[in-house]
Amino acid sequence: MRHFLSKILIVVLTLIGIIILFGEIINIHIYFPLTISENDKIPYHRMQSVRLSLIITFIYFGIRYMIWNTVKMYPVQVLNVILKSLSASSLFVYFTLQMELREYWFVLFFFIVAAILHFSSRPEIKKYFKQR
Numbered sequence: 001m002r003h004f005l006s007k008i009l010i011v012v013l014t015l016i017g018i019i020i021l022f023g024e025i026i027n028i029h030i031y032f033p034l035t036i037s038e039n040d041k042i043p044y045h046r047m048q049s050v051r052l053s054l055i056i057t058f059i060y061f062g063i064r065y066m067i068w069n070t071v072k073m074y075p076v077q078v079l080n081v082i083l084k085s086l087s088a089s090s091l092f093v094y095f096t097l098q099m100e101l102r103e104y105w106f107v108l109f110f111f112i113v114a115a116i117l118h119f120s121s122r123p124e125i126k127k128y129f130k131q132r
Contacts, residue, residue, distance in 0.1 A: 006076065006120035009113055032106065045097050046106075052089035057082050076121045083114035 016032070023030040029037045031046055060081055064071070090107045093099075 003120050006117050009116060010076070010079070013113070045093050045099055045103070048093045048097075049086065049090040052093065053082065053086040056085035056089055060085065074121060076117055080114055080117040080121060083110050083117065087111040087114055 020030045020032075023036070029040070029042055031037070031042045087107055087110045090110070091104075094103055094107065
């Protein structure tokens with residue numbers, strides 16, 4: 001069940017990403033959650049959140065590479081790291097810029113998605129000591 005829910009979330013986010021990318025090609029700015037803005041630019045606090053998220057993700061993988069040189073990750077785990085860093089950076093930026101409370105649902109949404117992906121990407125616990 002947990003894998004099914006995570007796959008549904010990934011499909012929905014992928015489709016939203018495709019729509020946003022197509023919108024940029026035809027010069028229509030679309031930002032999450034499908035807010036269309038033809039003349040306005042993407043809000044500053046959203047851009048700062050994504051910028052800091054990329055920096056946090058790079059720092060995480062840089063440190064991970066230096067410590068565990070050859071440990072491999074599944075794509076869903078990489079997406080999980082990106083969404084966790086987006087949640088953390090958004091929370092920091094929104095709090096620092098004293099954004100309205102209605103903007104915090106963005107943080108909550110991506111934190112919930114990251115939590116679902118985290119639990120669905122955990123390796124199954126093997127029962128080494130079970131009775132035979």
